[in-house]
Amino acid sequence: MIYTYSSFVNSWGAGPELKKLFQKNTGHDLEFVDVGEAGVILQRVRLEGDSPKADVVLGLDQVQILDSDTQSLFEMLPRLNVNIDQSIEISFVQKEHFVAFNWAPMSFIYRTTEIQNPPQTLEDLVSQGFNSKIVLMDPRTSAPGFIFLNWIVQRMGKEPAIEFLKALKKKVFTVSPSWSSAYGLFKKKQADLVFSYLTSPVYHWIEEKDEIYQPVYLKEKHPVHIEYAGILNTSTQKEKAQAFLDFLLDPDAQKIIMQKNYMLPVTAGVTKGSEFEKLKKVDVFEEKPSLSREEVLNVWKSVKW
Amino acid sequence: MVKSVIVFAITFLLLSPYFILIGELQFVEFNWIEFSEAFKNTLVQSLLSAVMSIVFGIIGALGLCSLQGSKKLKYYELACLIPSFLPTLFFVTALLQVVHPFPFGLTGIILVHALTYLGLTALFYQVLFQTKFQKLSELALIEGAKRTQFLMATLKNIKAETVMIFLFLIVQFFTSFSVPLLVGHQDLTIETLIFDKIRTSGNLSLAIWISFIESIFILLLLLFYRAQRSVSIPNSYEHIRLLGLSGAKYLILIPVVLYFVGTLWGTGVGLRQLTSGDFNFIPLLIKSISLSLFTGVFLILALCLITYTYRNRFFDKFLLSFIPLSTILIALSMVLVNFNFGFFEKDVKFVLCMTILFLPVLYRYKLKSELSSLEQQIEVASLMGSTRFLTFRRIVLPQIFPVILSLSGLGAFWAIGDFAISQVLYGQEVTLALFIQNLVGSYRLELANVLMCLLLFTGLIIYSMFRVTKQRSSHVGS
Numbered sequence: 001m002i003y004t005y006s007s008f009v010n011s012w013g014a015g016p017e018l019k020k021l022f023q024k025n026t027g028h029d030l031e032f033v034d035v036g037e038a039g040v041i042l043q044r045v046r047l048e049g050d051s052p053k054a055d056v057v058l059g060l061d062q063v064q065i066l067d068s069d070t071q072s073l074f075e076m077l078p079r080l081n082v083n084i085d086q087s088i089e090i091s092f093v094q095k096e097h098f099v100a101f102n103w104a105p106m107s108f109i110y111r112t113t114e115i116q117n118p119p120q121t122l123e124d125l126v127s128q129g130f131n132s133k134i135v136l137m138d139p140r141t142s143a144p145g146f147i148f149l150n151w152i153v154q155r156m157g158k159e160p161a162i163e164f165l166k167a168l169k170k171k172v173f174t175v176s177p178s179w180s181s182a183y184g185l186f187k188k189k190q191a192d193l194v195f196s197y198l199t200s201p202v203y204h205w206i207e208e209k210d211e212i213y214q215p216v217y218l219k220e221k222h223p224v225h226i227e228y229a230g231i232l233n234t235s236t237q238k239e240k241a242q243a244f245l246d247f248l249l250d251p252d253a254q255k256i257i258m259q260k261n262y263m264l265p266v267t268a269g270v271t272k273g274s275e276f277e278k279l280k281k282v283d284v285f286e287e288k289p290s291l292s293r294e295e296v297l298n299v300w301k302s303v304k305w
Numbered sequence: 306m307v308k309s310v311i312v313f314a315i316t317f318l319l320l321s322p323y324f325i326l327i328g329e330l331q332f333v334e335f336n337w338i339e340f341s342e343a344f345k346n347t348l349v350q351s352l353l354s355a356v357m358s359i360v361f362g363i364i365g366a367l368g369l370c371s372l373q374g375s376k377k378l379k380y381y382e383l384a385c386l387i388p389s390f391l392p393t394l395f396f397v398t399a400l401l402q403v404v405h406p407f408p409f410g411l412t413g414i415i416l417v418h419a420l421t422y423l424g425l426t427a428l429f430y431q432v433l434f435q436t437k438f439q440k441l442s443e444l445a446l447i448e449g450a451k452r453t454q455f456l457m458a459t460l461k462n463i464k465a466e467t468v469m470i471f472l473f474l475i476v477q478f479f480t481s482f483s484v485p486l487l488v489g490h491q492d493l494t495i496e497t498l499i500f501d502k503i504r505t506s507g508n509l510s511l512a513i514w515i516s517f518i519e520s521i522f523i524l525l526l527l528l529f530y531r532a533q534r535s536v537s538i539p540n541s542y543e544h545i546r547l548l549g550l551s552g553a554k555y556l557i558l559i560p561v562v563l564y565f566v567g568t569l570w571g572t573g574v575g576l577r578q579l580t581s582g583d584f585n586f587i588p589l590l591i592k593s594i595s596l597s598l599f600t601g602v603f604l605i606l607a608l609c610l611i612t613y614t615y616r617n618r619f620f621d622k623f624l625l626s627f628i629p630l631s632t633i634l635i636a637l638s639m640v641l642v643n644f645n646f647g648f649f650e651k652d653v654k655f656v657l658c659m660t661i662l663f664l665p666v667l668y669r670y671k672l673k674s675e676l677s678s679l680e681q682q683i684e685v686a687s688l689m690g691s692t693r694f695l696t697f698r699r700i701v702l703p704q705i706f707p708v709i710l711s712l713s714g715l716g717a718f719w720a721i722g723d724f725a726i727s728q729v730l731y732g733q734e735v736t737l738a739l740f741i742q743n744l745v746g747s748y749r750l751e752l753a754n755v756l757m758c759l760l761l762f763t764g765l766i767i768y769s770m771f772r773v774t775k776q777r778s779s780h781v782g783s
Contacts, residue, residue, distance in 0.1 A: 010743035033732035
């Protein structure tokens, strides 16, 4: 049994096709359980205590897996034996207790009909005329929102980050509680720029045949959102669970995840011939856990939104 | 004895999430500065929103009074319910589409809250005007009173009920989560704080403590409230038209019109996705309908049981002040228990969760004031030696049952739109609301919009079914 988040397991997500392929490849059955948002998965596991029903947890991000309490819930994993895509470093993919199964750089998304000269640096966001045109996410309630704030704080330092956010505030249309509501506002043309996945435009290119949606390629390093899977200590089917993690990095499985999640694969060669190849390669910002989550959030709180 | 068992059972049911999660409660370091900041923000926005909703609601009710006896009234009543049903994102984006420039900040929060609850508040006042002032309006009509004179006299006489409505609204706005974040640019609210503790900090214990303090606050608010006895004067409502203000009825339509105008965006794309997609949402719709009806029927039973316990001051205060835990916590607590209902286990849990969420709201919304209006009759029956059961069966229930049906219909209407509870309980995409929620999370906002209209329409049909039953039982009652 695998605990995961809603959009992975729903009709549009990768879950249903992965399940069929896993059964075909290994003969093992599996069950995905939608636990809601990624943030709730760990709560569910903790509440179930010594008798959690799940074997695998899928969908934790790079911030969640840093917590030592979280790590103690999961098994140590063997070394990976797959070709990792060159755009992401092996240190991002292989962790002691977790393995990454997809990722994406984060950036701002815009429509070419509204913005002809997209920003090239973070400073452009405040110096160019985007008054009330940007949608952000609240870092207290949204994982991408926290990634944005953490990036700003780590790149600039605490005090300059506060100054930058105060300047950015004038350009912000609203701060949304979740990625989906932020992107919804952007799609409804309430804003011209939204902080999202660099891969988000691929959805519009493929599903809507609409190429006006484009990512902002910054001249600096982009923050990333990486999603991980791990095996719970309490699993009674650890071999099958490990087989599932190995399967997740199989090129066929990675292709399904890429096409359904609109995120980048970690295994090499999967994007070949797809729309994802149109995305330019960007440098990735490496987060350092130098500041606690609370310290990062204090920066946000000191800017009166 | 029976009364005590009922009071105990319902109190236990409502408090059960607290009991289940009590093992998670620890003495934690409480950040009072953070909490007081959140509390202040929440209090200001909820107080102002409640005042504005009451102002709009009274005007809307005058519009509804002008429709008394008209066939159009039921359509306006349905329009009153729609905004409170819609997911915040849909309503807010529709508003942003239409209102330019949108007044972000405190004004924005009050505007969205007031528009969302305008209909419900208007319905509440309409019933009040009908049941309390029909006879007075006859007299006023004969004496040649002006509408404004009569209205001022009317408002002075419904102070106690207005306090009840005010409390009902305060509780609703106090627990509002998305609106302050989307349009308020607010720094911190109580619900954001709870959300942060549950989902990002992983501090369940603190989240439960904050919910608990929130409940205590509402309880303290109620200590200042003393219920007044009121007299029920049902039968013909014809002369209540004296209060009617024809133009005000259009105010009720504003939120609905704003929603549908905003929703028109992307309908073409959504319909194309609907017809070209290889998905079958009919089983999901059937499941949504069955869960909604199941919830409605259970609410009828629960509200009847509460009615049986009339004139229990402790229970009354408890129901007025009770605030359920955060939705996520209620759902998680239900995951931890096992009822051994086999195939229907999750459905039973769903209905119990809905009951925990809606029962106190429905009680505060209408049942409390309706029961108060029967006080005199109950007292007379009691003085004449009638037993509790006989008074309940012959006096209270025949008059209250139509209201119970209507309230249960409202609960069923809200239940069909739930995705937060069902997501945690079922772990699979089993209802149409969950499907819609997942569409929003996977870029397909247009299709979500189209299906939301379908779900809304289905919810209104279910509510109308309960209303039809209500009318029939009213005839039987009379």
